Amino acid sequence: MLWVDKYRPHTLDKVMVHQQEAQNLKNLIAQGDCPHLLFYGPSGAGKKTLIMALLREMYGAGAEKVKVENKLWKVEAGSRKIEVELTTISSNYHVELNPSDAGFQDRYVVQEIIKEMAKSKPLSVAGIKSFKVLVLNEVDKLSKEAQHSLRRTMEKYSAACRLVLCCNSASKVIEAVRSRCLNVRITAPAEDEIVKVLLHVAKKEGLQLSPAFAGRIAFHSNRNLRRAILSLEACKVHQYPFTDSQPVQTTDWEQYIVEVASDIMNEQSPKRLFLVRGKLYELLVNCIPPELILKRLLLELMKKLDSELKHEVCHWAAFYEHRMQLGQKAIFHLEAFVAKFMSIYKKFLIATFG
């Protein structure tokens, strides 16, 4: 078992980051009822951990006995019948699923599963809540239609089930849904928090970890706790005992983006653009989301950029990311951004150095 899983806190009491939020959630449950919840925050901040701890707090250890089910939903939409296959993780008390996997048919899945859960409302026994919990992951990737269909069902069936929504960016969840939920913002943990967690893990594992090296790991993790712990373990496998000068492993795709960025900075020409295109394709093939590529690329470019250009470049990055959402073929927009950057940078170079 990886340390990430091994040292994941299972109860709200034991969480090391976001203790305030955990305490609030605990109080909420202690009152007996619980509203719909919307957890949002960056990846690796601890949303899922909090949700799992929350479920355990509600239903006890039984909520951790989960099974995977590959279910075929048959939905009647008007005259036609739609079949959607979806994987769910469920315990006796809750169901987790990722509705955006259903693609453009996510709307039917959301409606259908909530109705089904409402049908089998658990009896109210002392100590156990009389509702089930439905955890929906990646709500921000749901289509607008699905989100709209969610808002009515949320109210209608609230007696039978509570929704726990989880997403990276709340801005992509429609206002109506957000207003029906208690929004819980899970921020990315600060670096010193990460260091604390790393030291805790090291202590439990019986390793000698200097705070300096833990700090370096935390720095390279981009405030992503999951990555920090994985990185610690990787470093341990790579070389133990730790030395302070030991390289901290970063991900391959980030290294590749660094390479792309230096390609762009070194030469601005159609030929180079073509080369960059090949590398962007490579990144996309390896399932790196285009938004992330654009973001990382921008950050890498900014490192070496003259400050007077930074604002303009950021503007164009935002511009092209927006267009990327409108379009379909991300490679076009990525390349458009690169071309724009090249154009701006080259103009700047010519103006400055002649």
Place this chain on the structure above:
Amino acid sequence: MDDAPDANELEWMAFQHMIPDEDDDGGFDYSELPPPSPSEPSRLADPSVIADSDSSASSKQFLLEMTEGYTRTSSKTDHVKRNRDTYSGSASSCQEMSSKRARGTSASCSSPPLLDTSYVQESLSANNNLLRWDSVTAPPCSISDIPILKEDNEFPCKLPCKRAADIEGECIPVTGSSGSRVYVKILKPSTCRSYNSKIFGGYGSGLLSKPIEKMIEEAERESFEQACKSYTTEEDQNVSDTSLRTTNEELWVDKYAPKSFTELLSDEQTNREVLSWLKQWDSCVFGMKITSSSKEVLATLRRQSHSSQSKSFSLGRTSLNGVSSQGLSSSGYAGVSSKQTTDTTSNGSWITKRQIDNGELEHKVLLLCGPPGLGKTTLAHVVAKHCGYRVVEINASDDRVATTLQGKILDAIQMKSVMGDCKPNCLIIDEIDGALGGAEGKGAIASLLEIVSAEKKMVVQKESEFNDEPTQKTSKRRGGAMVHKLSRPVICICNDQYVPTLRLLRQVARVHVFMQPSINRVVTRLKNICHKESYKANPRALTALAEHTECDIRSCLNTLQFLHRKNEDLKTLDVASQIVGRKDMTSSIFDIWSEIFQKRKAKSASVVRSGDISERFKQEQQEFFRLHELFLHHGDYELTTDGIFENYLHIRYHDSSLQKTSKCLDLICDSEIFRRRAFMRQHFFINGYQPSFAIAIRRLIAQVDRPNIEWPKAFHKYSLEFSSNKDMLKSWLSSMSPSTSRSLSYACLVQDLVPFLLTIISPNLRTVASQLLSQVEREVMNQLVDTMLGYGISYKTSKFGIKHEYTAENQGLVLEPPLHRVIAFKDLAPTYRQLSSTLRQMIGHEVEMEKIHRESSACIARGKEAAPLQTNILKEMDVLNMECSHLTNVHYPDSTSVEDTIEALADQNCISASKGTESIQGGEVKGSQNSSLIKAAKTSAQLFANVKKPVTTAVQQSSSFFDRFKKSSSYLMTCGKIVENKATLQRDSRPLLYKFNEGFTNAIKRPMFMRDFL
């Protein structure tokens, strides 16, 4: 010999020689002249020709032969006639004179400017005489068959007979110059007409482009008109021209369609190749031995230059004339043929002598392709007529389902016209690409191919037979022997040779791609026609028109006629503006792309220079509309954009600060966003704006250089790989244990987890056997295995060991699922440690073991949860199962000893239990025994009979025990092994005898679980 002219050159010379008149006489039409076609068969049958012809004459004739068609026949006739004159000397003086006149008209074509009715009539009748004469001299024709002569007012027409008694009615004696006398019947003019038409209709319009009666009609009509117009002077003496005047409604396209080979507008090279292809058929269609393949002719000519071979050559020509030369095939001929073989092979000719002899061609089908309006169909028709074929055309308007087409083809190939026209058929399948699309079209093409290839097979087969025989002897009989082969030429015509349905046909057929004729030629022709129609059009306008229509002569003529009818003059402006209709063309995607990337050579340069802004604006506007139309018609915007995206970076446009590139990309993105929007919201009208993006891009980057455009593949490749990686990750996520996967999402897999995970699962371990690992290492190993199991990773032998570069050195042991794939980047070394293959193997082994261990322990845990009784029975069953498997190795010594042992153990509880079961389900048991062990079954059946009685009581006693089994059976039912288990139970409960066999193990056998081994 060495300085002999090239074949093509020779051919050209022949043309030059024969066709000088074309320019002089202002488009005088050879085919309009009445050629004495029926003379052909008779001449061929006339032995006198052979006897007469000397070497020089024959060589000339050969040249004539080359130039084909009417020219050939007419001049030959002259020659023949001369021969005949000298031979028989029976021609009358008047006939002599008229035939000379006819010769004058036909050979020199110097028709006098004023041709009155009588002259036309005269020349006609003279020709008729000629015809008649030829038939008379032909031996097989009986005299009464050919009583044709035309009676006119001035010229009494005659019917020659040796005896006056043979002629009914009035007759006239005629004395020839040599003194021989014949009698000729005088016909009444009224009967004459009908007679004529009957005879000529029946006898065949032959090689004439028009039937003779039609010509006569035309001539008469002409005379009538002239009478009406009271002999107004006419400038044009052309028969065709005269007929035009009357049929004013006729389309110019038809009116001025080329009627002879020399009039063709299309590229001369193509014309000639098509012609020579068709001439290759002569050997099998007309039974001629020598084809006019240019090389062949050259070879013949060379031979002819040697005087020693002149005789043999004349023999060769004999066979050309179709006379059965069997009798003449002396050693001389054989010499020629062998000589020919060497000649042709030395020339590197692609037709070997053998092929010619067999009438087998390399390509049996000719495929003409090219854009519409260049004259493909016309060429095919003209050439076929020229070579003396009757044209059978199947075009798009006909029903072309496979079966129908096959029938038609077979008809055309095998049948002959009953209606007198004894010319062989030439099949022209027009528009083979368009109407033959779809499944139906494929069938049609397949049936055509079947006909073609079936012949080939047969030929090959015959060829092999033929090789056994002495080569020299049979080589000449081949032509006649091949009856079943595709014996008629087939010409297919299409616009787009790359239509998928034609793929197979292309391999078989000889393909000729039509080029645009040069604008000059088109314009000259147009000028000519305009002149004839007395329609004023200045050459520049005509040039513009030709350019505008891309040398589509059909649309040029239609446009001209249209304007003519409207009494408008053609001005350059008309053509350029859209008064003249533009062809609605769909272009291929490559045309679209090159239109975008390639600027046309600025025609408007002069306009630009002149500085007239409005003019320039107009020009650009027109260009815009043209492109807009073009892109709109194509319609596949996604492909268009993809192609632009794929190729635009290779265009060399001037762009120092990449502004154009950036702009261009913005436009591409815009187009893409538009398309997505249209698709998502079903607002397809938005797509109407798509062409503007392409035009805008064109304005940015188009260059004059010809771009090298590639089909966009990168995106497709990317999407394939991407989806395969995505599927892999998703299935991996779902295969993890739920407690692990619930805290992960697809997105974080590749971003966070995989890069580190791969490092974590490749620890630095010594490659020793797992037993020798130290305590710490053991710990590491256990953790590793635990991790790998938790994430559902293991090592598997890869099917494609060499495919991935990083695994090549590891002898095919790769991660399953192949996670290393998603973090492999080009030119980037992997960060994780590469494990040695032994270590991989070891880890893989450990993982497998741990997996089994866990499964079995999970099984036990499940078993413990169940009722203890059932567990007990399960165990018992297990034991019995085990023993059963051993039983197959154990032999029953003999029946008596078995009986003994049974009795000895009869009191045992388990036995009684088994008996009980057996007694209940005996039938079932027997069945299973049969299937499993025949020998054992026999003995057990015996045993059963023996032991039954003593144990019945025991069965009753142990009823409670039996109940237990019943329960257990219901439990086992789920395993699906019930029957087998019972059988083994009953067998095993019996005393077993372990017999020691040498080579077998005599170890004690006891039940074991897998978990005990791990």
